Amino acid sequence: MLSAWLGAVLSGILLGLLYGLAAIGLNLIWGVMNVINLSHGAFIALGMFSSYFMAKYLHLSPFIGVFLVLAMGVILGMVTYFVSLHKIISAPELSTLLATYSVSLVIIGLGTFIFTTNPRAIDIALGSVSVGGTVLPTTRILTGIFSVIFTLWLYYFLYKTWSGKAIRAVSMNRDAAELMGVNTTMALALAFGIGVALAMTAGALAATIFPFTILSGGGYELKSFVICVLGGLGSPLGALLGGLILGLIENLVTLKIATSYVPFLEFAILVFILIVKPTGLLARR
Amino acid sequence: MGKGKTLFWLIPLLLVIVAIPGVSGSVTAREGVFLILMYVTLAVSLNIILGYTGYVSFGHIVFYGIGGYVAFYLMIFHGVHLIPAMIAGGIGAALAAFALGEAVLRLRGAFFAIATIGVNEAVKALVNNLNFIGGAEGLFFNFSIYKTYGGAARAIWFSYYTMATVTVVTIVAAYLIKKSKFGLGLMAIREDEDAAIILGVNAKRYKSLAYAASAFFPGMVGAVFFFKAGNIEPHDAFHLMKSIEMIFMVMLGGYGNVTGAVTGALVYERLKGFLLVNPLFKNLHMAISGVILLLIVLFMPQGIIGFIRDKSKKLRELLE
Numbered sequence: 001m002l003s004a005w006l007g008a009v010l011s012g013i014l015l016g017l018l019y020g021l022a023a024i025g026l027n028l029i030w031g032v033m034n035v036i037n038l039s040h041g042a043f044i045a046l047g048m049f050s051s052y053f054m055a056k057y058l059h060l061s062p063f064i065g066v067f068l069v070l071a072m073g074v075i076l077g078m079v080t081y082f083v084s085l086h087k088i089i090s091a092p093e094l095s096t097l098l099a100t101y102s103v104s105l106v107i108i109g110l111g112t113f114i115f116t117t118n119p120r121a122i123d124i125a126l127g128s129v130s131v132g133g134t135v136l137p138t139t140r141i142l143t144g145i146f147s148v149i150f151t152l153w154l155y156y157f158l159y160k161t162w163s164g165k166a167i168r169a170v171s172m173n174r175d176a177a178e179l180m181g182v183n184t185t186m187a188l189a190l191a192f193g194i195g196v197a198l199a200m201t202a203g204a205l206a207a208t209i210f211p212f213t214i215l216s217g218g219g220y221e222l223k224s225f226v227i228c229v230l231g232g233l234g235s236p237l238g239a240l241l242g243g244l245i246l247g248l249i250e251n252l253v254t255l256k257i258a259t260s261y262v263p264f265l266e267f268a269i270l271v272f273i274l275i276v277k278p279t280g281l282l283a284r285r
Numbered sequence: 286m287g288k289g290k291t292l293f294w295l296i297p298l299l300l301v302i303v304a305i306p307g308v309s310g311s312v313t314a315r316e317g318v319f320l321i322l323m324y325v326t327l328a329v330s331l332n333i334i335l336g337y338t339g340y341v342s343f344g345h346i347v348f349y350g351i352g353g354y355v356a357f358y359l360m361i362f363h364g365v366h367l368i369p370a371m372i373a374g375g376i377g378a379a380l381a382a383f384a385l386g387e388a389v390l391r392l393r394g395a396f397f398a399i400a401t402i403g404v405n406e407a408v409k410a411l412v413n414n415l416n417f418i419g420g421a422e423g424l425f426f427n428f429s430i431y432k433t434y435g436g437a438a439r440a441i442w443f444s445y446y447t448m449a450t451v452t453v454v455t456i457v458a459a460y461l462i463k464k465s466k467f468g469l470g471l472m473a474i475r476e477d478e479d480a481a482i483i484l485g486v487n488a489k490r491y492k493s494l495a496y497a498a499s500a501f502f503p504g505m506v507g508a509v510f511f512f513k514a515g516n517i518e519p520h521d522a523f524h525l526m527k528s529i530e531m532i533f534m535v536m537l538g539g540y541g542n543v544t545g546a547v548t549g550a551l552v553y554e555r556l557k558g559f560l561l562v563n564p565l566f567k568n569l570h571m572a573i574s575g576v577i578l579l580l581i582v583l584f585m586p587q588g589i590i591g592f593i594r595d596k597s598k599k600l601r602e603l604l605e
Contacts, residue, residue, distance in 0.1 A: 030395070034394075034395065035395075036395045036398065036399060084579055084583070087583050088582065088583060088586075091586070092339075092394075093341060093394045093395045093398065094335075094341045094532075094536075095582050095586060097341060097343070097395070097398060098532065098533075098536060098578060098582045099579055099582045099583070101529060101578070102574075102575040102576070102578035102579035102582065103575065103579070104575070105571050105572065105574055105575030105578065106571075106572045106575035106576060106579075108571060109569060109570070109571030109572030109573070109574070109575055110569070110572045112568075112571065113568045113569055113572070222402070222406060225399055225402065225403065226403075229399065258414070260410075260413055260414050260421070261410070261414055262410075263406065263407075263409075263410035263413075264407055264410035264411045264413075264414065267403045267404075267406040267407035267410060268407050270399075270400075270403035270407075271388075271389070271400055271403045271404055271407060274389070274392060274396060274399065274400045274403070275388045275389065275391070275392075275400075
């Protein structure tokens with residue numbers, strides 16, 4: 001019995017870290033430019049496929065390829081920003097919601113056409129580790145560790161580098177940042193690029209654990225909303241905390257109640273937190 | 286404020302379209318028009334909260350699902366006739382919206398949008414688990430249920446004319462709301478909620494009522510649609526994609542405008558049909574809709590009808 005609980009806690013933490021990473025990109029974009037990126041899930045799925053093709057054709061381990069995915073994501077995200085968002089960045093939220101949703105339609109539409117919706121999986125076997133009677137696959141442990149690394153990297157970037165500080169300045173007050181000599185357009189584009197890159201990174205890591213299709217990003221996107229609302233906007237650590245809470249809920253609650261109730265619980269939490277404390281548990285303000 | 290002339294040509298035009306399949310007896314035409322009517326009703330009613338009031342209800346399809354389930358439950362387990370079941374479905378959806386609205390309409394902008402997505406997903410997950418309404422598999426009609434309406438074929442025609450009636454009622458209601466003091470209050474909230482409150486608009490009550498009104502008609506649409514389909518399941522009834530289709534139609538035609546929503550629905554139905562049937566595009570229809578949506582958002586945010594209204598002062602009165 002105890003080992004069942006221990007196993008649930010451990011896999012909950014590892015899954016939670018991955019959920020946290022998946023949500024951080026959404027959180028960053030939401031916090032900095034007040035845009036809810038509805039193409040988040042599509043980019044997560046794109047990350048999964050990038051990792052898959054790198055492993056298949058370049059024989060690159062997904063845990064090395066993930067850095068390439070990150071770099072690709074920044075570029076892709078910045079391009080997406082200039083094509084779809086730059087013109088309407090100050091428009092009401094309906095415009096930005098629809099613009100990002102249309103990006104998602106294009107990615108998923110093309111993805112369905114090219115890759116079909118047959119499930120795929122990355123062929124990777126790294127053995128497993130036994131902790132206190134619970135057997136955990138090494139890939140799960142590695143995704144957990146990598147999630148922490150990328151979160152710390154984002155933290156370092158936002159708080160210690162000039163570009164990161166520029167992004168934070170823009171998120172606080174766009175006009176004032178512009179007056180202080182920050183190129184706000186580039187800062188916003190970079191923030192969107194990093195947000196997308198982190199989404200793709202999370203996808204690339206998730207692909208080592210679960211089989212996936214082009215539609216798999218949707219579930220992560222919805223979870224990311226819950227996590228962002230739980231953790232509060234603009235706080236990378238809040239997102240990680242929200243992810244951990246969600247991961248633990250999924251693994252612990254299912255010991256007692258049917259798995260099919262979990263989505264209901266998650267979205268009920270989402271709506272409840274929004275109504276009671278819309279600033280999240282770790283609010284910036 | 287004058288009453289305008291929009292309804293005097295819009296309703297007759299709609300009635301002509303409705304009559305075409307009835308006169309020719311063509312089943313294909315009927316299916317097409319049924320879909321158009323359904324889209325028109327959904328778009329026009331979403332417009333009340335989205336276009337008039339400026340609240341982006343992203344999970345609006347939840348009310349269509351709730352209405353469908355309420356009506357289906359009444360018809361299958363209590364043998365209620367379609368018409369009262371449909372009205373009950375509409376009322377159920379409106380009550381749900383009113384109660385929800387009291388809580389979620391306090392949120393503004395993107396937070397409201399996310400909350401409505403959350404509500405839709407929560408309700409879908411809940412229905413998935415409720416065994417008395419079929420759980421994940423949903424509910425099916427026994428064929429004998431159509432006997433009351435004179436057999437399955439007659440029942441489908443009956444549902445077609447019911448849908449047409451719902452559509453006409455929705456358009457008239459949405460138009461009257463727009464022209465009323467209530468509608469003016471909603472548009473004041475859209476432009477500047479704080480200013481509207483200071484000027485004496487009871488924003489909280491107005492928003493809840495607008496939300497309930499924009500949920501009532503989709504509830505009835507859900508009832509008729511699932512009656513015609515003969516089965517209902519959570520994945521179909523609470524499909525987020527349909528929600529976004531509704532927003533797409535409103536944007537395509539023109540935000541905050543009855544003729545705009547009707548036009549958007551018509552164009553969308555034709556466009557979707559064309560993309561799905563055309564061999565060149567049928568595999569890419571999703572990507573193409575995405576590109577079209579992006580182009581509208583970026584270059585024609587006022588929609589087709591909004592664009593025409595901007596260009597021609599004369600037509601403005603006719604296109605409200």
